[in-house]
Every structure is written in structure tokens, then in C-alpha cells.
Amino acid sequence: MSNWPFRFVHASDFHLELPPLGLAEVPDHLRDLFIESAYWAAERVFETVLAEEAELLLLSGDVLRPHETGPRGPLFLAEQFGRLAERGISVYWAGGQVDPPEAWPAAVALPDNVHVFPRGRVEELVHQRDGTPLARISGASLDRQRTARASSFDADPTGLFSIAVVHGAADLAALRARDVHYWALGGRHDRSTLFSSPRVAHYPGSPQGRRPEEHGAHGCTLVQVNQPQPARTSLIPTDVLRWLDERIAVDDATTRDDLEVLLRQRIQALIETVPKVDLLISWTIGGSGPLVATLRRGTLRSELLQWLRSEFGFGPPAAWSVSLEVEPPVSLPPEWYEQETIRGDFLRAIRQAQMNTGEPIDLQAYLAEEHLAGLLAPAATLDDKAMRERVLREAALLGSDLLSGEESES
Ligand SMILES: [Mn+2]
Structure with a gap:
């Protein structure tokens, strides 16, 4: 057993099959970037492992959905894994929602430095450097029938640095209750740390944000181990x-x-x-x-x-x-609701509908015949309470904008 300091890289949710979404129209000059971004960001993860001379790479699932990427996905990964193999760097991979172990195509050989954890059962490995045990790595690929529980992961009895690699939602209290030093979690696309001392539970997030809601830097996590101090995590941005x-x-x-x-x-x-x-x-x-x-x-x-x-x-x-x-205003001026104007009438009608939530709002009457059978018809029913409230609030804003004269704003 050793207490050598070492560092490793933790990443998840490459989703090589998934281009960025959320633009109505991708401008021509950004098209290549959109199509390639998942691969380019993933490649930067492997480059980080090499540049940082990391001991190993942990992958916490959702790396790729092979039948959606086609051959390109597995071939790309096999090549990148090969680059790490040349430097003697191991990869520990726990499958998630889209990448159960059996999804990997038999036609593409996985290099020997890649350990894929089995489904629904925890496998324990001891990672060695030059024949000396350095860390205990336990992992399980996601199995929807048998969720891997935190209680199935054990810390090393001899005090070796202990890592658990697993994908999915985590029960904070259950994770905290174990002596595992580092929970390498996957399944969140934004980076988040559940706790960081004295032990660590961490989601690195996807190396590349895919939609406006996934804002801010995305990347992988460099983890420095120097026992007995808690492991230190830092973000290495990889997004393009x-x-x-x-x-x-x-x-x-x-x-x-x-x-x-x-x-x-x-x-x-x-x-x-x-x-x-x-x-x-x-x-x-x-x-x-x-x-x-x-x-x-x-x-x-x-x-x-x-x-x-x-x-x-x-x-x-x-x-x-x-x-x-x-940004919509927080509220409209209360006196607008009292005025004898068209705007006042309109706002009072809206308020009426807001107060009598049981009273149906018949928008279908405003649809033309040909739309009644089409896609618009279901959108014109406001059965959902939250939706009804939101539509009424927006209608109040839009209506008072349209019904307000330029001067009355000041
Ligand atoms: Mn995912």
C-alpha cells in the first residue's frame, strides 16, 4: 500500500451522439463547430489526461449511444483510448443511460487499458503503479432494474484511496455515510459538487454544453489526491x-x-x-x-x-x-386596472379569469376551421393550471403594451 500523491481526470456525459440544440437557425459559419463540438470537446478531455500526466481516467457514463453515432463514435473512442494506452494510462468506465456495456459494437476492439464495469453489480479493482496498489476503484454500470446503491460500495479496508464510479441520481445522505473518498458521479450535464470535505462527491458535467440552459464553462475535472487531505477538484474547460x-x-x-x-x-x-x-x-x-x-x-x-x-x-x-x-416587469401599475379605458377593461377581464380558475377560457372560438383539426387545437386549451396562469400573465403584459399610448409610459 502507498500514500503517493497522484492525480486523475474524471469526465462523463460526452454524448457524442448529441449536437448542440436551441438555435432556430445555425449560422453557416458556425455549422461545422455545431456538428463537431461533441467530438472536439471529448478530444480535449483525452488531451487533458495526457498533458496533466494523469494516473487514470474515470468515465461516469453517457459517453455515447453507439447506434446513433454510427461507427464514427466507437472508432473515435478506440483511437483516443489507444493514445492513453501508449502512455500506460488506464480508463475506468461505468455505463450510464445510453452506454450499457453491451451497446459497444463487437466489431471495434476496446484496448486493454479500458475497464468497463458490469451492469447492476459492483466490481472492485485495485489500481497499481509499478506493482504497488495506489487506489481502490469500485464501479457499476447503470441497470434500470437493479439500481446500484451507495451501500454496495465499500472503502478499502487497508486505507487505500477509494473511488466509486457510478451513473445516476445520488442520495446525498447515503453517499456521505460511506467511507469512499471520491464519488465519481455521472448523469448531470452541468458540473456540480455534492460535498467536498472530508470526502468528495462530484459530477463533472458534460465536456460541452448543448443548449442555452447549459450555460457557462463545461469541461472535465482534474482531481489531485494527497492523503490524508481531501481530494482537490478543479475544472479544466474543454468546450469549443x-x-x-x-x-x-x-x-x-x-x-x-x-x-x-x-x-x-x-x-x-x-x-x-x-x-x-x-x-x-x-x-x-x-x-x-x-x-x-x-x-x-x-x-x-x-x-x-x-x-x-x-x-x-x-x-x-x-x-x-x-x-x-x-425582462417582463414584476407587476403592472395597479391604477391601470381601475381606469375607464380599453386597457382597463382588458386588464379587468384578465383578472377575472385569473381569479375564477374553474371558468374555462374558450380560445378555440378564435381558430379557423382548418386549424381546429390540426396542431393548434390542443395548444388552445388551457387545462393545465400553471400554463393557464402563465398565459394570462403574458396576455396581460402584451395586451397592456399594445393598448398603452407612447406617452402614458413615462
Ligand atoms: Mn447524460
Whole structure:
């Protein structure tokens, strides 16, 4: 047994079969990047293992769905695993939702340095360096019938650094109750750490964000082991395009020119922070004042979006603006509900419908004959309570925007 310090890389959820989603239209110059991003990000994980001279690589599932990637997925991985084999680096792989062990095609040989854990049962291995045990690695591939329980994972009786590799939702208390030093978890696409001292439970997230909600840096995790201290984790970004959510606040005095300056400054700051990654930015304009009212109506919003795209969208690096939304006001002025105006009538009708939740809202009456049998018909029924409330709230905002004169905003 040894207490040598060592480091390893932990990654999961490559999802080689899954391109990024969430753009209505992918601009031509970003098309290759979209198609290739899952592979390029995954390749950077292997490069990290080599560059950091890691002892081993842990994969916590959802690496690829082989029958959706076609041969390219397994061939790519076999090649990358081979690069690690040349340097004597082992890979420990616990399958997840999309990559049970039997999904790997028999036609592609897995190099000997790759250990795939069996389904639904914990296998325990001892990882050695030069014949000296360095870490105990227990793992199980996901089995939907027999979920691997935290209680099936044991720490090493002799005090060897103990790692559990497993995919899926985790019961925090059950993980904490075990003496396992490092829980290598998979199945979340955003990185998260459940606990970090004295032991660690960690999801590295996908190496590449796939949609606007998966914003911020994505990558793999470098873990440094130096017993008896807790293992230290750090993010190594691998994403080749990054989704960002940016909010700009404006006030009564902000003009269109001011807003352009604010947007430009923010983009330049973002590019300076991550100069090598293409960015996909969803903008939200918040605050109050005449500019917000103008943005909510009319064409200014799309003009700004066009300007942002042509000015900054082509790079390199590209900072492509995905959308530009205006934050809805928290509430409408209460006096609007009392006024004897069309807007007042409209808002009172909305409030009526909000208070009488049992009263049906008949939107089908507004549909043309040919739509009644089509896709629109089900969308016009508001049976779901939360949906009904959301639609009414948005209708109140939209209606009062359309029914308010320019001057009444100020
Ligand atoms: Mn996944």
C-alpha cells in the first residue's frame, strides 16, 4: 500500500451522439463547430489526461449511444483510448443511460487499458503503479432494474484511496455515510459538487454544453489526491462553444446609443475572459424606463440583434447573439386596472379569469376551421393550471403594451 500523491481526470456525459440544440437557425459559419463540438470537446478531455500526466481516467457514463453515432463514435473512442494506452494510462468506465456495456459494437476492439464495469453489480479493482496498489476503484454500470446503491460500495479496508464510479441520481445522505473518498458521479450535464470535505462527491458535467440552459464553462475535472487531505477538484474547460446568459440593466435615462455601448463593452469583456472559445449569448435587458418600453414593441429589438450579430458574431472568436429578450416587469401599475379605458377593461377581464380558475377560457372560438383539426387545437386549451396562469400573465403584459399610448409610459 502507498500514500503517493497522484492525480486523475474524471469526465462523463460526452454524448457524442448529441449536437448542440436551441438555435432556430445555425449560422453557416458556425455549422461545422455545431456538428463537431461533441467530438472536439471529448478530444480535449483525452488531451487533458495526457498533458496533466494523469494516473487514470474515470468515465461516469453517457459517453455515447453507439447506434446513433454510427461507427464514427466507437472508432473515435478506440483511437483516443489507444493514445492513453501508449502512455500506460488506464480508463475506468461505468455505463450510464445510453452506454450499457453491451451497446459497444463487437466489431471495434476496446484496448486493454479500458475497464468497463458490469451492469447492476459492483466490481472492485485495485489500481497499481509499478506493482504497488495506489487506489481502490469500485464501479457499476447503470441497470434500470437493479439500481446500484451507495451501500454496495465499500472503502478499502487497508486505507487505500477509494473511488466509486457510478451513473445516476445520488442520495446525498447515503453517499456521505460511506467511507469512499471520491464519488465519481455521472448523469448531470452541468458540473456540480455534492460535498467536498472530508470526502468528495462530484459530477463533472458534460465536456460541452448543448443548449442555452447549459450555460457557462463545461469541461472535465482534474482531481489531485494527497492523503490524508481531501481530494482537490478543479475544472479544466474543454468546450469549443459556450452558452452564456447575459443581463444588461437600463434605467430611465438610458438611450439606444447607451445600450449599444453597454452591449459592446460586455461582449469585449467576455471575449477577453475566454479568448479561444466561441460564444453563444442570450441577452436579457432588464430595468425600467422609456427604452424598455420601446424595446418591448416595434423593431428595435431585432435591429439590435442584427447589429450584434454582424458586429461581433463572426469572430474569431465568434460571439454570436442567440436572442435578445426584455425582462417582463414584476407587476403592472395597479391604477391601470381601475381606469375607464380599453386597457382597463382588458386588464379587468384578465383578472377575472385569473381569479375564477374553474371558468374555462374558450380560445378555440378564435381558430379557423382548418386549424381546429390540426396542431393548434390542443395548444388552445388551457387545462393545465400553471400554463393557464402563465398565459394570462403574458396576455396581460402584451395586451397592456399594445393598448398603452407612447406617452402614458413615462
Ligand atoms: Mn447524460
